Amino acid sequence: MKLLRAILVRLATMSVTLIGAAVVVFFVIRVVPGNPIAMMLPPGASEEDIARLTAHYGLDKTIFQQFGIWLSGVFQGDFGTSISLRQPVMPLVLGRLPATLELAIFALVIAVVIGGALALTGVRHRETRTETAVDVANGVGLSIPDFLWALILIVLFGVLMPIFHISGRISPSLDLPFVTQFYVFESLFRLRFDLWWDLLKHMFMPALALAIPLAAIISQLLKQSLKETMHLDYVTLSRTKGYSENHVILSEALPNAVLPTLTLIGVQFTFLIGGTVIIERLFSYEGLGNMAIDAVINRDLPLIQGIVIVFALLFTIINLVVDMTYALLNPRLRHA
Amino acid sequence: MSAFLTVHNLSAVLHGFDQRVLRSVSFSIDTGEVLGLVGESGAGKSMIGKAILGILPSAISIIEGEILLDGQDLQKMKPADRRRLIGATAALIPQDPLTALNPSRRIEPQITNRLVDILGWIKSDARVRAMELLNEVHIDNPERVMASYPHELSGGMRQRVLIASAFAANPKLVIADEPTTALDVTVQKQILRLIRELQARHSTAMVFVTHDLGVVSKVCQRLSVLYGGKIIENSSVPDFFQGPKHAYSRALLAATPKYTDPDASLLPVDEAVIEAVAAEVLAADKEWRHGA
Numbered sequence A: 001m002k003l004l005r006a007i008l009v010r011l012a013t014m015s016v017t018l019i020g021a022a023v024v025v026f027f028v029i030r031v032v033p034g035n036p037i038a039m040m041l042p043p044g045a046s047e048e049d050i051a052r053l054t055a056h057y058g059l060d061k062t063i064f065q066q067f068g069i070w071l072s073g074v075f076q077g078d079f080g081t082s083i084s085l086r087q088p089v090m091p092l093v094l095g096r097l098p099a100t101l102e103l104a105i106f107a108l109v110i111a112v113v114i115g116g117a118l119a120l121t122g123v124r125h126r127e128t129r130t131e132t133a134v135d136v137a138n139g140v141g142l143s144i145p146d147f148l149w150a151l152i153l154i155v156l157f158g159v160l161m162p163i164f165h166i167s168g169r170i171s172p173s174l175d176l177p178f179v180t181q182f183y184v185f186e187s188l189f190r191l192r193f194d195l196w197w198d199l200l201k202h203m204f205m206p207a208l209a210l211a212i213p214l215a216a217i218i219s220q221l222l223k224q225s226l227k228e229t230m231h232l233d234y235v236t237l238s239r240t241k242g243y244s245e246n247h248v249i250l251s252e253a254l255p256n257a258v259l260p261t262l263t264l265i266g267v268q269f270t271f272l273i274g275g276t277v278i279i280e281r282l283f284s285y286e287g288l289g290n291m292a293i294d295a296v297i298n299r300d301l302p303l304i305q306g307i308v309i310v311f312a313l314l315f316t317i318i319n320l321v322v323d324m325t326y327a328l329l330n331p332r333l334r335h336a
Numbered sequence B: 001m002s003a004f005l006t007v008h009n010l011s012a013v014l015h016g017f018d019q020r021v022l023r024s025v026s027f028s029i030d031t032g033e034v035l036g037l038v039g040e041s042g043a044g045k046s047m048i049g050k051a052i053l054g055i056l057p058s059a060i061s062i063i064e065g066e067i068l069l070d071g072q073d074l075q076k077m078k079p080a081d082r083r084r085l086i087g088a089t090a091a092l093i094p095q096d097p098l099t100a101l102n103p104s105r106r107i108e109p110q111i112t113n114r115l116v117d118i119l120g121w122i123k124s125d126a127r128v129r130a131m132e133l134l135n136e137v138h139i140d141n142p143e144r145v146m147a148s149y150p151h152e153l154s155g156g157m158r159q160r161v162l163i164a165s166a167f168a169a170n171p172k173l174v175i176a177d178e179p180t181t182a183l184d185v186t187v188q189k190q191i192l193r194l195i196r197e198l199q200a201r202h203s204t205a206m207v208f209v210t211h212d213l214g215v216v217s218k219v220c221q222r223l224s225v226l227y228g229g230k231i232i233e234n235s236s237v238p239d240f241f242q243g244p245k246h247a248y249s250r251a252l253l254a255a256t257p258k259y260t261d262p263d264a265s266l267l268p269v270d271e272a273v274i275e276a277v278a279a280e281v282l283a284a285d286k287e288w289r290h291g292a
């Protein structure tokens, strides 16, 4: 009963968030200057042509009428037609979403692995030079934003030591057997490790650029809470039972110390997804973020709206998953 | 009867400071015997327990002396062997039952983990043993308690669990560091009786750290009075309560509440006595430096 209520409350807040995002983006992009129709037509198009196209896309109506039309379409699953690409918005957006999701998840995995390893190393060797080195690494990771990391990585591993690809999602010469857009997952599923490896080699640089700042944040917070936990009585008590330092850190301290980091990862992961917009551009990676920039340049209002809605939905889902994981891992909440 | 634990001439320092936090501490405990460690706050009572159990804070290290546990010199052992020996033969009953249990783990593994992970018991045997122990500490529904998380139990209940966990591997030595201070008065008595009962039944050697001389008279056979990390007086309990040898001990005894004369205990310890004992500690330090 309690659970049911919690779920209902949750669904309600999620809907409010989505509607809020829809309203804000709809009105804001219509307030900023720039005419999508003018962007489409060659210079010197007649007044008549402009008026005809404007009417075709419904842009001659008042802003509230436009909103009403758009919203009623949305409830029927129709997000309108892209002005610049002349195709329905939703299939376009959903076609690009998997590429961005794969990039973001890969970046998250890298961040958790690097951040976790740094934090554990720092705690295992606390109050030594190793911990200082970890602190320095965290400081560097945090003080440089992801897009600058992207440029640094492009120069280092794309130009000076060209070991990784710095452009695109997969080598264009390859034949692709994929039926979904989740190339990385599908290549694994089909046991096509050659394709999988090519994808990873393309994804690694942009994912690393996205991951470094997050890795530093994870490392910093996790190390801090681990160090605090290591002083707690139950950790000390487990030492007297004969456990090694490694065991004490990994199985007594870590499960409790990880909770605040988990919440933080949830919040930061949404920022990371926001970061894909610029990173995908820098690495010519064909994801949703890259599409978003094109949409903005072309003043493609329906496409911008569609992308924003999908991003907003993604963020609310991530928050939900984080909260559920937190409740699952924390027995005090589980029984509350 | 031979001493199960011998601490000989043990000194420890805080890094970066010249002063010792433990000053040539020596004592020994026989199997089945309870030694009380008393002294004011900061005297180093917990520090002695931590040194024995190998859990000194990283800023504090032992600079001289021996700790012989079951005849083995802990200082000379490899860290992994030392940990195992301590885990297999000694146990701690901590001060604060609210913080001494891992909040994200059920009670059962917190009682049985030493048996399974360190001593190599099989899980089902360890479980049977845990049930037995919870019965011994007078918990009526051991099944339910074992499946609970710490936050679902009261403070007194948790201390019972911690006592059960301490006695799980039939330790030869138990260190109880103010095991009742965090509990309310009615529960204190039960827990004290329980510790005494288990100690007697298993003939455990025990170090009992406390502020309360009244408790010492009930639980311990001998006691050591500490001041500034130095043992001021070693005595048997009957002798001590007949009349302590050291002026500081007398002052400490006088400051203990008595039912017959409650007002007397409200007087602070005489400053002259404190100064004298502090001077004595410093003089001993000087002598120690010359010797070293």
Ligand SMILES: Nc1ncnc2c1ncn2[C@@H]1O[C@H](COP(=O)(O)OP(=O)(O)OP(=O)(O)O)[C@@H](O)[C@H]1O
Binding pocket: B014, B021, B039, B040, B041, B042, B043, B044, B045, B046, B047, B048, B057, B059, B060
């Ligand atoms: N982590 C630490 N770092 C530095 N000094 C410490 C640390 N822990 C304790 N000390 C110092 O060591 C001395 C002995 O402390 P200890 O905890 O053994 O006192 P205690 O006799 O147990 O007191 P209490 O009755 O308050 O528990 C104190 O002077 C204290 O300031």
Ligand SMILES: [Mg+2]
Binding pocket: B045, B046, B047, B177
């Ligand atoms: Mg203490």
